[in-house]
Amino acid sequence: MVNAKIPRATAKRLPIYYRYLGILYNSGKKRISSTELAEAVKVDSATIRRDFSYFGALGKRGYGYDVKSLLDFFKKTLNQDKLTNVGLIGVGNLGHALLNYNFHGSNNVRISAAFDIDDRITGTIQSGVPIYPMSEMKEQLVQQQIEVVILTVPSPVAQRVTDELVAAGVKGILNFTPLRVTVQDGVRIQNVDLTNELQTLIYFLNHVDQSGE
Numbered sequence: 001m002v003n004a005k006i007p008r009a010t011a012k013r014l015p016i017y018y019r020y021l022g023i024l025y026n027s028g029k030k031r032i033s034s035t036e037l038a039e040a041v042k043v044d045s046a047t048i049r050r051d052f053s054y055f056g057a058l059g060k061r062g063y064g065y066d067v068k069s070l071l072d073f074f075k076k077t078l079n080q081d082k083l084t085n086v087g088l089i090g091v092g093n094l095g096h097a098l099l100n101y102n103f104h105g106s107n108n109v110r111i112s113a114a115f116d117i118d119d120r121i122t123g124t125i126q127s128g129v130p131i132y133p134m135s136e137m138k139e140q141l142v143q144q145q146i147e148v149v150i151l152t153v154p155s156p157v158a159q160r161v162t163d164e165l166v167a168a169g170v171k172g173i174l175n176f177t178p179l180r181v182t183v184q185d186g187v188r189i190q191n192v193d194l195t196n197e198l199q200t201l202i203y204f205l206n207h208v209d210q211s212g213e
């Protein structure tokens with residue numbers, strides 16, 4: 001059984017392992033050592049062993065990891081074996097780009113409904129996804145059993161919209177707005193901040209260990 005309390009850093013690496021294991025499996029590879037896996041995914045092998053240890057003993061000493069059972073295990077853990085419908089709130093510049101992308105590299109998540117207040121786009125279909133007015137949001141989220149949404153509204157309305165989402169039963173929000181929204185316990189927020197990511201990258205470039213480490 002999966003321990004619900006895995007560290008966030010570990011949780012973030014699971015999709016990386018999963019993707020690579022899928023490639024290995026498709027190429028017919030049956031087993032892999034943590035050292036080989038480490039080289040491929042650029043995570044050191046001690047970290048991999050520690051990450052995997054949160055899920056119990058998945059590997060055997062001297063044998064490595066069985067690719068198929070590891071892949072099946074991660075598939076279940078990451079809910080890759082079922083399709084999750086996701087909502088998108090705010091179909092502006094960023095929202096349009098995400099709709100257009102619609103996670104086509106994945107067959108288990110897709111945006112199935114989008115919402116906006118702008119009546120020039122509500123009632124239309126963009127990139128194959130219907131755009132509903134906000135007045136229909138709750139009804140649609142419930143009907144389509146959507147518990148995860150992507151938030152791409154202007155930041156001044158982000159908290160208000162978040163409150164509406166929580167009231168409609170949403171359990172997870174991928175927040176692209178710069179506002180750090182607050183929610184009650186039991187609702188999870190994942191912030192995506194491109195400025196932050198870029199600044200982190202620049203920081204690392206400027207602090208490269210000159211010894212080449």
Ligand SMILES: NC(=O)c1ccc[n+]([C@@H]2O[C@H](COP(=O)([O-])OP(=O)(O)OC[C@H]3O[C@@H](n4cnc5c(N)ncnc54)[C@H](O)[C@@H]3O)[C@@H](O)[C@H]2O)c1
Nearest residue numbers: 090091092093094116117118152153154155176177192194
């Ligand atoms: N995280 C990032 O890296 C990143 C990058 C770009 C933009 N952003 C943020 O994403 C958000 C969207 O940016 P954008 O450039 O697409 O803005 P935009 O103005 O082009 O689009 C915003 C959309 O939200 C809609 N909207 C406004 N109020 C609403 C409400 N109450 N309910 C539902 N829809 C509403 C608007 O009609 C519009 O279609 C902003 O908060 C912006 O700061 C984040």
